[in-house]
Amino acid sequence: MSELLYPRRRILAGMGASVGGLLLSGCDKLNDSERFRSVLKVGEKLHYGGQRLVTDRMALAKEFAPSQMSPVFRTNGNTMPESAAYQMHATENFTNWSLEIGGLVANPLKLTHSQMISLPTRTQITRHDCVEGWSAIGKWSGPQLSMLLRQAGVSGRTRYIVFHCADNFGARPYYESIDMIDALHPQTILAWRMNDEMISVAHGAPIRLRVERQLGYKQAKYVMRIEARDRIDNLYDGKGGYWEDAAGYEWYAGI
Numbered sequence: 001m002s003e004l005l006y007p008r009r010r011i012l013a014g015m016g017a018s019v020g021g022l023l024l025s026g027c028d029k030l031n032d033s034e035r036f037r038s039v040l041k042v043g044e045k046l047h048y049g050g051q052r053l054v055t056d057r058m059a060l061a062k063e064f065a066p067s068q069m070s071p072v073f074r075t076n077g078n079t080m081p082e083s084a085a086y087q088m089h090a091t092e093n094f095t096n097w098s099l100e101i102g103g104l105v106a107n108p109l110k111l112t113h114s115q116m117i118s119l120p121t122r123t124q125i126t127r128h129d130c131v132e133g134w135s136a137i138g139k140w141s142g143p144q145l146s147m148l149l150r151q152a153g154v155s156g157r158t159r160y161i162v163f164h165c166a167d168n169f170g171a172r173p174y175y176e177s178i179d180m181i182d183a184l185h186p187q188t189i190l191a192w193r194m195n196d197e198m199i200s201v202a203h204g205a206p207i208r209l210r211v212e213r214q215l216g217y218k219q220a221k222y223v224m225r226i227e228a229r230d231r232i233d234n235l236y237d238g239k240g241g242y243w244e245d246a247a248g249y250e251w252y253a254g255i
Contacts, residue, residue: 061187061212064125069195070136073128078174079202081167081222094206099190103162103228106153113192113206119143122189129255130216140210141193146184149228158228162235163209166222169242176220176241177232177251178211187212190223215253217243 204221
C-alpha cells in the first residue's frame with residue numbers, strides 16, 4: 001500500500017506547489033475573484049472527502065531507511081521568532097519553557113522540556129513535501145500527540161486540535177490546526193529531536209509538529225500551546241491556520 005501512496009504524494013505535492021506558486025507570485029486578479037476562490041474551496045472539499053474515502057484512517061506515510069536521509073534539510077518560514085520570551089527560552093536552552101495543553105480537556109497539562117523528552121518516543125524517517133516545491137527526508141523523534149491528548153482527557157466534543165506558536169508575521173500570530181483523525185494518527189508526533197540531535201531553533205525548537213500525511217506548512221514550528229476546540233471558524237480569520245488566513249492556502253493539505 002505504501003508503494004502506491006508514495007507516487008500520489010509526489011503528484012499532490014506538485015499540485016500544491018503549483019497552487020502555492022500562483023498565490024505567492026501575486027496573481028491578485030485570480031485571488032480577488034470570488035468565483036476563483038469558490039472553485040478552490042470546492043476542490044479542497046473534494047480532496048478532503050476523497051482522501052478520507054480512499055485511504056485507511058490509520059494508513060501510514062512512507063517511511064525510509066537511514067541511508068535515504070537527505071544530506072541537507074532546508075529550513076523554511078521563520079528561523080528565529082521575534083518574541084522576546086521565546087528568545088530568552090532559546091538562550092536558556094529551553095530549561096524554563098513549558099508546553100500547555102488545554103481547551104476542551106478534562107485535565108489541562110503543562111509539561112516542561114525535560115518532561116517532554118522523558119516521555120515515550122516514536123522515531124520515524126519521513127519525507128517532508130513543501131508547497132514551495134522542494135522536499136527532504138529527515139528523522140524525527142518525539143511523543144505521539146494522541147498519548148498527550150489521552151492524558152489531558154480530550155472531550156468527545158473536540159473536532160480540531162490547534163497549535164499556537166511562538167512566532168508572529170507582523171501582527172498575525174502563527175497557528176495551525178488539524179482534525180481529530182490526523183491528531184490521533186500514530187505518525188503525528190511532537191518532535192524534539194531531528195536527525196539524532198536536539199532539534200535546532202531554525203527547524204522549530206523546542207518542539208514542532210510532525211503530521212506526516214500533510215504538506216509542510218501544516219508542520220507547525222515553535223509550538224507553545226495546544227488547544228482542543230469544537231470549531232475553528234471563530235478563531236482569527238476563521239480558516240484554520242496562518243497561511244490559510246493570509247494567503248488562501250487549503251486548510252486540508254493531505255498528501
